Amino acid sequence: MDALDVARWQFGVTTVYHFLFVPLTIGLSVLVAILQTMWHRTGNERYLKLTKFYGKLFLINFAMGVVTGIVQEFQFGMNWSDYSRFVGDIFGAPLAIEALVAFFLESTFIGLWIFGWDRLPKRLHLAAIWAAAIGTNLSAYFILAANSFMQNPVGFRINPDSGRAELTDFVAVLTNKVALVTFPHTLAGAFLVAGSLMVTVGLWHVMRNRDSADTGAYRFATKLGSWVVLISSALVVLTGDIQGKIMTEVQPMKMAAAEGLYTTESPASFSVLTVGSLDGSRELFAIKIPYLLSFLGTGDPNGTVQGINDLQAQYASQYGPGNYAPIIPVTYWSFRFMIGFGLAAAAIALLVLWSQRKGRTPTSKWLLRAGLVMPALPLLANSFGWIFTEMGRQPWIVFGEMLTRDGVSRSVSLTEVLTSFTAFTLIYAVLAVVEFKLLVRYARAGVPDVTPQSDDDDTDDAERPLAFAY
Known part of the structure; x- marks a missing residue:
């Protein structure tokens, strides 16, 4: 084992761990925006309750995704400095736009959405969550455009003096054929995850709290989530088919x-x-x-x-x-696990819809157990999809241009990489426990009470301090 092996393991572990939060954030941001839009148009409190309920789960996941994503940036300079030197001119543009435009857009408007309940006009508050959702999806596109350069390098030239890749056509990088198909494929996978979480939480409350006054809200969430899973599954297959043809063209190995x-x-x-x-x-x-x-x-x-x-x-x-x-067993089986876990989630969603046909209430304990593991299935499918994408490109870090072994930092020792790898893994293990407990705690708590509370004092609204609305 040398520094290269450990650096690859570290990047793989941190990337897969971070990506556990990304698809849920992408998909749930849009679903929460849709629920709030339904409340805005109908005035039905059921949709308001669901907006705040799933909005809380979205915010927990968003915060954890931001924390784990920061580590990715450090690794480029710490373990992969030669790679960063080679592609810095290419990666700088899309990643800078992602940070300055997309991330600031989503983070700013998420803040307005969190603290803007009962302070912002309803339309502006609704616009805030849609702006945050758009920013989240734009962020995904710019990052995928950068990653697609590693799969299919375009819009660049190699400087013979410095040996660096230099950007010559930014539009070509943004319109890379790999990025154009990977983006909708990734979004479809994200909605598969978000829909599965919506089904799991809703189904649990429908089956465990049948006499609750909010059962109707949970039934709606369960059906909505199931349809999202089925539609996104079909889109995953469609975009995956196109992606396979492009992959055969640009990366036949x-x-x-x-x-x-x-x-x-x-x-x-x-x-x-x-x-x-x-x-x-x-x-x-x-x-x-x-x-x-x-x-x-x-x-x-x-x-x-x-x-x-x-x-x-x-x-x-x-x-x-x-x-x-590449390592044949890894690419071969990760490809099949990606497909298998995704199809399993779709099958459960179909069973959930069938169990609630004509107003029926599901009673099968096996269905409840299947529903509880349902969010893990598309998460595994997404993870194996990325493992396949990155491992299948090996031994290239930039296909046809730079080998992975040539991208590792030359001055970082095995001990230093092992130390950072161990530290990050332990921290991520703690964060995983925190994330899981928070999601379970607030998912079990159920939808909040949205009855307007009377205000006995005469304090002017503008003088009140901002308060977290959850």
Whole structure:
């Protein structure tokens, strides 16, 4: 084990941990805005209760996401300084816009939304949560644009004197074909997570508090969340199909590794299960669906999909001696776990809707248990999706331009990286416990009482201190 191995583990752990909060923040911000819009248009207190209820869960998650995201910035300078030097000119623009425009937009208007209840006019207060939701989604786009440069470098040139990548076309970076399809795919995955949380919390209250005056609100939330899960699942499949075709075009090795495809095939079959040799050079046993991989990768059932061994020979000739295949078991199984966990969440959502048809109240304990684990399923699907995306690109940190081993900081020792890795992991473990307990505590508490309270004193409203509305 050397500093490179530990630095890769540290970035992987912190990135996956941070991304547990990102999709829920993205999806829940929009769903809370929709609930508040429904209250604004109808005046029905049920929607106001749900807005404040799920809004509280959104704020807890948002705060934790901000805290864990800051660590990502430190790692670029600490463990990956050579990589930062290489791509700094490219990454600087989208990440600066993300911080100065998108993040300030969402953080400013979230503050107005938190403290603006009963102070801002209803329309302005509603606009605040929509502005925050838009900022959250814009933030995702700029970060994905930066990441997409690592998958498909565009809009740059290599300075022969400094050896750095220099930005030549910012529009090309923002309109990278990988970014354009990854963004809607990521958003669909985010709504899958947010909808699942809405289903879980609503279903728990529907089944445990059947005689509650707020049962109608929970039933509505459960149905809304279920439909969000089903629709977003369909969008994940649709955008994932497009993404697969672009991936085959710009990163054919990733597609070959995802399918355990060792030799070029035309037509190519989709692998349901493949067992390869220990050295990862050939297939020993496979269960396949004919023509499906060709269609997924090229749009043509008879299309050609390049294999790992042929691509390895091509890359060795193009880039020099070396192993240009990722870790096949990781890419192969992470791809399938991503799909499997996502489909499992959709199946539970369908069962929840069926259990409430024609006003029925679900009673199955198995459904309740399935509902309780439901939010973990799309979270796992999102996590394995990112593991597949980043591990499938290896050994490149910037595809075709910079190897991962060349991006690590040369002056940071193994001991220093181990120390920071251990410290971050322990801190994240504590934060995970705090996050989980807060979400469970406030989810169990249920919707708040929104009955206007009388004010016995004559203090002018403008003189009252700002107060947290929750």
